[in-house]
Amino acid sequence: MATGAVAVSRSSARPSAAHVGRAAAKLGIFVLVLAALWGFWEGYRWLWMHEGWTWPFAVDDTTMPHIHDVLHALFKRGATGSLLISDLLRAALVTAKEAAVGFVLGAAIGFVLGVVLAHSRLLQRGFLPYVIASQTVPILAVAPIVVVYLGSLNVAAWFSVAVISAYLTFFPVTINTLRGVNSADRRAVELMRSYAAGRWRILWKLRVPASLPYIFAALKVSATASVVGAIIGELPSSIQDGLGGEILSFNQYYSLDPTQLWATNIVAALLGIAFFLVVVSAERIVVRRAAENVA
Amino acid sequence: MTVVSLRGISKTFGDGGTTALQEIELEIETAEFVSLIGPSGCGKSTLLRIMGDLTEPSAGNVIVNAKPARQARIDRDYGIVFQDAVLFDWRTVAKNIALPLELSGWDRRRRSERIKEMVRLVELSGFEDHHPWQLSGGMQQRVAIARALAFDPSLLLMDEPFGALDEMTRERLNLELLEIWRRSGSTIVFVTHSIAEAVFLSTRVVVMSPRPGRISDLIEVDLPQPRTALTREQPRFFELVTQVREALHLGSELEGGAPAPRGSEASV
Amino acid sequence: MSTPVAVQPVPRGGLGRLVGRRLVDWLPAAVVLVLTLGGWQAAIALFGIQNFLLPKPTSIAQTFWSDRGELLRAGWFTFQEALGGFAIGSGLAILSALVLARWRGVGRALMPYAIAANAIPIIAFAPITNAWFSPLTKTSKIAIAAVLCFFPVLVNTLRGLTSVRPSSLELMRSYAAGQVEIFRRVRIPTALPYLFTGLKVASVLSMIAAIVGEYFGGSFDALGVLIRSRAQTFAFTDAWAGILVACMFGIGFYVAIGLLERVALRWMPSAEE
Numbered sequence: 001m002a003t004g005a006v007a008v009s010r011s012s013a014r015p016s017a018a019h020v021g022r023a024a025a026k027l028g029i030f031v032l033v034l035a036a037l038w039g040f041w042e043g044y045r046w047l048w049m050h051e052g053w054t055w056p057f058a059v060d061d062t063t064m065p066h067i068h069d070v071l072h073a074l075f076k077r078g079a080t081g082s083l084l085i086s087d088l089l090r091a092a093l094v095t096a097k098e099a100a101v102g103f104v105l106g107a108a109i110g111f112v113l114g115v116v117l118a119h120s121r122l123l124q125r126g127f128l129p130y131v132i133a134s135q136t137v138p139i140l141a142v143a144p145i146v147v148v149y150l151g152s153l154n155v156a157a158w159f160s161v162a163v164i165s166a167y168l169t170f171f172p173v174t175i176n177t178l179r180g181v182n183s184a185d186r187r188a189v190e191l192m193r194s195y196a197a198g199r200w201r202i203l204w205k206l207r208v209p210a211s212l213p214y215i216f217a218a219l220k221v222s223a224t225a226s227v228v229g230a231i232i233g234e235l236p237s238s239i240q241d242g243l244g245g246e247i248l249s250f251n252q253y254y255s256l257d258p259t260q261l262w263a264t265n266i267v268a269a270l271l272g273i274a275f276f277l278v279v280v281s282a283e284r285i286v287v288r289r290a291a292e293n294v295a
Numbered sequence: 296m297t298v299v300s301l302r303g304i305s306k307t308f309g310d311g312g313t314t315a316l317q318e319i320e321l322e323i324e325t326a327e328f329v330s331l332i333g334p335s336g337c338g339k340s341t342l343l344r345i346m347g348d349l350t351e352p353s354a355g356n357v358i359v360n361a362k363p364a365r366q367a368r369i370d371r372d373y374g375i376v377f378q379d380a381v382l383f384d385w386r387t388v389a390k391n392i393a394l395p396l397e398l399s400g401w402d403r404r405r406r407s408e409r410i411k412e413m414v415r416l417v418e419l420s421g422f423e424d425h426h427p428w429q430l431s432g433g434m435q436q437r438v439a440i441a442r443a444l445a446f447d448p449s450l451l452l453m454d455e456p457f458g459a460l461d462e463m464t465r466e467r468l469n470l471e472l473l474e475i476w477r478r479s480g481s482t483i484v485f486v487t488h489s490i491a492e493a494v495f496l497s498t499r500v501v502v503m504s505p506r507p508g509r510i511s512d513l514i515e516v517d518l519p520q521p522r523t524a525l526t527r528e529q530p531r532f533f534e535l536v537t538q539v540r541e542a543l544h545l546g547s548e549l550e551g552g553a554p555a556p557r558g559s560e561a562s563v
Numbered sequence: 564m565s566t567p568v569a570v571q572p573v574p575r576g577g578l579g580r581l582v583g584r585r586l587v588d589w590l591p592a593a594v595v596l597v598l599t600l601g602g603w604q605a606a607i608a609l610f611g612i613q614n615f616l617l618p619k620p621t622s623i624a625q626t627f628w629s630d631r632g633e634l635l636r637a638g639w640f641t642f643q644e645a646l647g648g649f650a651i652g653s654g655l656a657i658l659s660a661l662v663l664a665r666w667r668g669v670g671r672a673l674m675p676y677a678i679a680a681n682a683i684p685i686i687a688f689a690p691i692t693n694a695w696f697s698p699l700t701k702t703s704k705i706a707i708a709a710v711l712c713f714f715p716v717l718v719n720t721l722r723g724l725t726s727v728r729p730s731s732l733e734l735m736r737s738y739a740a741g742q743v744e745i746f747r748r749v750r751i752p753t754a755l756p757y758l759f760t761g762l763k764v765a766s767v768l769s770m771i772a773a774i775v776g777e778y779f780g781g782s783f784d785a786l787g788v789l790i791r792s793r794a795q796t797f798a799f800t801d802a803w804a805g806i807l808v809a810c811m812f813g814i815g816f817y818v819a820i821g822l823l824e825r826v827a828l829r830w831m832p833s834a835e836e
Contacts, residue, residue, distance in 0.1 A: 029672050056702075057695040126591035130599075135767050136813025138774040141790045141806050145617075145799075220682075228684040235778065236791075243687070251690040251779060261690060269683040276682035347737055369739045381730045385752045385830045394748070398738050426830055 038067055062258045070266070073259035084260065088246060088267040095230045095242040096271060098158050102165025103226035103275070107219060110170035114177025115203070124178070135171050139164055139229070144236045157239050164233030168225040176218035180211025216283040223275040231268065243268050297358075298450055298482045299323040299346055304355035306341055306508075314507035315341045319355070321501065321510065323484065325449075328476055330485045330493035330500045332539065334547060338508025339486045340454050346484060347375055347452050360449065371399060373450040374443030378458045380435040382427040382442075389414070389423040392442045399446055413441040416475060433464040440472070444479060451483045458488065465489075466524070469496055473522055490543070494518075494535045495527060502539060504546030511546035514538055618800040627804040634789075638808040641777065641786035644701045645769035645816065648708020653765055655709070656716035657758070664724035664750060665742065674721075681714040686772070690779045698780030708772040712765035716758070723757025724750045756831065759824040766820045770813040786812075 045066070048059035057063055074085040113131070117124045147160040184207045192202045234244025243264065250261040304319040316338040323329050331339040344350040345357060348364040359367035367373060374395075382391045389410050396406045414420055417437040427435055436456055443451060457465045469492060476483055487493050493500050494516055502512040516535055518526055526532060600620045607619050627634060663670035689707045696703035727749055735745050777787025790805035 033673070033676055056706075063695050122591055125588055126595040129592045130595065132817070133810060133814050136770065136810045136817070137806060138771060138787070138790070138809045140771075140775050140778055140787070141794065141802065141809070144794060224682045224684060228686050231684055231687060232775065247687055247690060251693075254690065254694050258694070265687050265691070268687040272682045272684045273679050276679070349733055349736055368737065371739060373737075375734070375737045377730055377734070379730055381728070381734050383731070383749070383752065385755075395738050397748075398740050398744060 041067055062255060065259050065262060070259045070262045073257070073263050074266075084263060085267075088243070088264060091241060091243045091246045092267050092271050094158070094239075095227065095234065095244065096275075098161040098233070098242065099165050099226040099230040099271075099275065101159070101162035102167075102229055103169050103222060105162060106166035106169025106226065107173050107222060109166065110173025110218070110222075111177050111215070113170065114174045115181060115208075117174070118178050118181035118207075119199075128178075131171065131174055134167075139167055140232050140235065143233050147233075147236075158242075161230055161233035161239060161242070165226045165229035168229035168232075169222040172218040172221045172225065173215065176214040177211055180214030181207045183214065184210040212287060216279070216287070219279045219283070220276060223279045224272050227268075227272045227275055243271070296325045297322050298325055298327075298360060299484065300356075300358040301342075301346070302356040302358075304342070304345060304352045304357065306338065306345065306350070306353050316345075316352070317507040317509050319508075319510060323482060325482055326480055327499060328473075328483045328485065328497045330487055330497040331503060332487055332490065332493045332500060333503030333508075333511075333543065334505055336505035336508070337503040337546075338505070339503050341508070342503075343452050343454050343484060343486050347373060349375075367450075371395070371446060372448055373452055374446070374448040376436070376439050376443045376451070376453045376456040378455040380427070380432075380439040382435055382438055384427055387424050387426055388419060388430070388438050391427070391438055392445050394442060395446050409445055413445055416444070416478075417441045417471070431464075432460050433468060436460065436468065437471070440475070444475065444481075447479070449481050451481050453483065453485045455486050455488060457492070465492065466527075470522075470524065472496065477521060490536050490539050491527070494532060494539060495522060500535075500539055502542040502546060504543070512542040514542060618803055622800045623803045623807060626800045627807055630801065630804060634786075634804060634808045637784060637786040637789045637805070638812050640701075640782070640784045641704075641773045641809070642770070642812045642816070644704035644773040644776070644785075645708050645812075647701065647705040648710075648772060649712050649765055649769040649816075651705065652709035652712030652769070653716045653762060656713045656761075657720055659713075660717050660720035660724055660754075661746070663721055665746070667725075670721065670725075677714065677718060677721075681718060685711050686775055689772075689776045692776065693780050699782045701782075704773045704776035704781065704785075707776045708769040711768045711772040715764045715768065716761040719757045719761030719764075720754055723754030726757070727753050755827055759820065759828065763817055763820050763824070766816040767813055770809065770816060774809060 041064070045059055045064045047053075048064075053059075061069075074083070074088070076084055078084055078087060080087070117127060117131075143164050146164060147157060150160040150163065151157065181203075188206055188210075189202060192206055197205070230242065231244045231247070233239075234242040235248060239245055240249075246264050247261065247268075250257075250264055254261055299322070301319050301321040304316055305314070306316040307314050319342060331342060333339050341350060345352050346359065346364065348357070348359075348368040357364040360370075360372045362370070362372075383394070386394070389407075392410050392413050393406050396409060401409070410423070414423055417440055419434060419437055419441070422430065422434065427438070430438070439456065443453075457468055460468070472483075473496060485493075485496060495518075497516050500514045500516060501510055502514065503509065504511040514535065518529070518531060518535070603617075603620050607617060663673065685707070688710065692703045692706040692710075696706060724746075731749050731753075732745070735749060740748075773785075774787035774790075777785045778791060781788045783789070783792075786805060786809055790802050790809070793799075793802040793805060
């Protein structure tokens with residue numbers, strides 16, 4: 001159509017053979033990357049032990065256990081008689097609950113705060129520096145105080161952890177909501193005004209939809225932040241049942257059995273990735289629906 | 296001397312998709328000012344990019360300055376100006392103009408002398424240390440032109456450079472461009488949507504039509520040089536504009552493959 | 564506390580211009596500060612909030628002043644860990660981004676993995692770096708800070724390196740410019756705003772990482788250890804003074820990067836509408 005333009009897209013009619021081919025390629029790369037990481041790990045380990053190099057750190061069974069030992073440890077029975085992996089998954093569930101609640105709480109607060117700040121330059125100038133500064137407070141240090149205080153109000157300990165998780169969650173959402181709400185095309189705003197649409201209408205029909213991409217970018221960050229917040233919150237709060245508790249206890253016995261801490265790390269990593277994937281899927285659904293509404 | 300020679304140029308996008316260009320034959324001589332004009336989809340921008348070796352033709356031969364187009368690009372035989380000025384925000388006007396010179400390895404003194412010349416040529420003296428966002432659209436395009444001419448190419452390719460500007464700025468820049476063309480003696484290939492602009496600037500107008508993209512007419516513009524603002528008011532100007540317009544209509548009517556008769560056919 | 568999947572760089576008129584505005588622009592923030600501190604002080608008096616929960620701002624200020632030597636020394640110790648990790652993590656990230664931008668195929672294939680790695684709570688890894696390097700040295704904290712800084716800087720820089728306008732690339736092609744030239748003259752300058760967004764995030768993360776690392780074991784000279792021991796001995800005002808110092812260093816680091824950004828990006832127009 002246009003000069004030098006791209007060919008007419010016929011992707012909707014693409015045969016499924018190409019789909020399968022692409023999926024196979026992605027799977028192939030996945031396997032390849034895992035294999036490469038595994039190989040790199042074992043190779044590094046072998047080489048360093050063989051040469052006796054001590055920079056950057058000495059390599060032995062404690063500092064770098066075999067990957068297969070770590071995986072094997074997941075299926076060993078612990079003192080309570082249950083498999084390590086089931087213990088870890090149970091702990092992960094506890095942490096996940098705290099993180100999920102914290103995520104929702106933090107995202108809601110972040111969104112509201114972002115919208116409020118977006119509407120007033122004055123409020124922005126007044127509060128934005130503190131919003132940013134809030135993230136420099138080492139919540140690890142503040143966490144016990146939050147837990148004790150909320151505990152005195154008869155709030156369950158896990159909810160206190162959720163509050164800490166929300167603390168790390170709200171910041172990216174606030175910043176991005178602020179930017180997103182202000183990103184609405186000025187001409188679109190003028191169009192809405194020409195329809196005598198009031199501030200609220202403009203907000204809901206134009207600015208918020210316009211800010212969705214930004215908000216989802218922030219939610220992807222916040223997904224992980226909420227998990228991190230939950231783990232950090234558990235550390236000093238003597239909440240034994242979550243992943244933070246597992247990390248603490250396995251850290252104590254690290255020299256005896258390093259594989260357990262590594263296994264915990266794997267589960268924590270999977271939890272973080274799982275949260276991230278949930279948000280990504282939610283984004284696909286929400287954004288697609290929004291696009292259909294517009295069309 | 297023939298600066299640009301196109302033989303049997305065809306271009307299709309995608310497998311069996313749009314035919315952007317079909318069997319284009321064109322020769323451009325030294326110091327010509329040739330405009331390519333046609334409706335959307337006629338392939339004029341594609342043709343320009345083929346001349347600059349920025350796009351490969353599906354078939355045919357491109358000779359620029361008696362070399363294959365690829366060699367001409369590597370030897371930096373031409374300068375190009377796009378519709379969007381494509382200036383680098385982090386460079387000042389002077390440094391933007393310096394870009395091709397830096398790439399060609401000119402030393403600092405030679406560069407600053409040439410930059411001074413170019414700035415004077417496009418009448419932007421005093422703005423050397425400004426950044427692109429501090430300039431109007433017309434000024435930005437002048438910087439782009441200065442940059443394109445910086446290493447003194449014999450051929451200048453221009454893809455609707457004034458398309459984003461208002462009419463008055465356009466007319467003024469047209470006069471400036473003609474002045475630059477006269478002084479530098481270079482050959483210019485100019486893509487445009489505007490019939491008046493094509494007639495005013497060119498020595499020859501190439502009328503193109505779409506589906507498939509092809510040349511439907513070649514019209515000699517015999518208006519006297521040097522052209523001025525008054526040229527636009529001459530009866531001959533209107534005649535030529537009408538001629539081009541009718542050639543364009545004829546071209547779209549004959550959509551579907553049959554090339555219209557070549558050569559300038561006066562049909563007033 | 565984590566790491567942006569590449570967020571668009573903030574136009575300098577927004578957050579980036581936090582430092583260096585006219586004094587008048589700081590007035591609302593100053594007012595908020597005064598009101599908050601005043602309200603805080605009043606609330607404690609009015610509601611009789613116990614000292615261990617929230618000491619009075621005046622007590623914190625007093626404790627900070629009297630202990631300032633020890634506190635600032637500890638803060639500096641921890642800051643060095645943060646700075647070291649920041650430098651190493653960001654440096655590696657920039658190099659990796661350059662490599663991934665140069666060989667796009669690899670970059671595109673690995674991007675989802677970089678994003679997934681970004682989603683891992685690295686903080687769980689802190690006890691392991693303590694096992695690798697003696698917990699009493701700075702190195703273990705530098706390691707965790709480096710790992711935490713790596714991904715935000717990588718993702719943001721890579722996004723910047725690959726967000727060049729196609730017309731700029733076409734222009735460079737018309738000059739028959741090689742890959743090195745394109746990187747040097749187009750991709751890297753384009754990436755700078757994105758890089759600084761990543762660096763600002765990393766600056767805050769590095770301090771957090773250092774302190775969390777210290778939680779799992781650190782030298783007594785370290786701020787995190789100091790805060791923890793004071794909290795454990797119920798010297799809460801002292802603990803809050805330590806938290807204040809941690810904030811000061813965190814904010815200071817962020818502001819320093821912001822200043823660096825203004826210098827490096829002085830060509831950018833203020834986007835304040």
